[in-house]
Amino acid sequence: MLTCQQVTELVTRYLEGQMEWRQRVAFRCHLVVCPHCRRYVRQMRVTIATLGKLPEAPPPPQVRKALLEHYRAWSQKPE
Numbered sequence: 001m002l003t004c005q006q007v008t009e010l011v012t013r014y015l016e017g018q019m020e021w022r023q024r025v026a027f028r029c030h031l032v033v034c035p036h037c038r039r040y041v042r043q044m045r046v047t048i049a050t051l052g053k054l055p056e057a058p059p060p061p062q063v064r065k066a067l068l069e070h071y072r073a074w075s076q077k078p079e
Contacts, residue, residue, distance in 0.1 A: 002030045007037045011044050 002010070007030055013019050014027050031038050059067070 001033075002026050004030075004034060004037055007031070007034070008040065011041055014041070015044060015048065 007027060010019070010023070010027060014024065019027065031041060058064070
């Protein structure tokens, strides 16, 4: 059976239908016995649905510039 930590890490894949059947069964089995994770998954569904209703808006130019600068700095760091 999955742990609460694993459910938290896998919730997006579960909600997007991107799990193989065995993992999906293990996920659902955990939800049957864990009210906290059931609540968490419910909250994630509501959050995703709510965010999906918001109109798309481009970021302000200064935010876009800052994000691009951070990305460039991050992508040029040696591994």
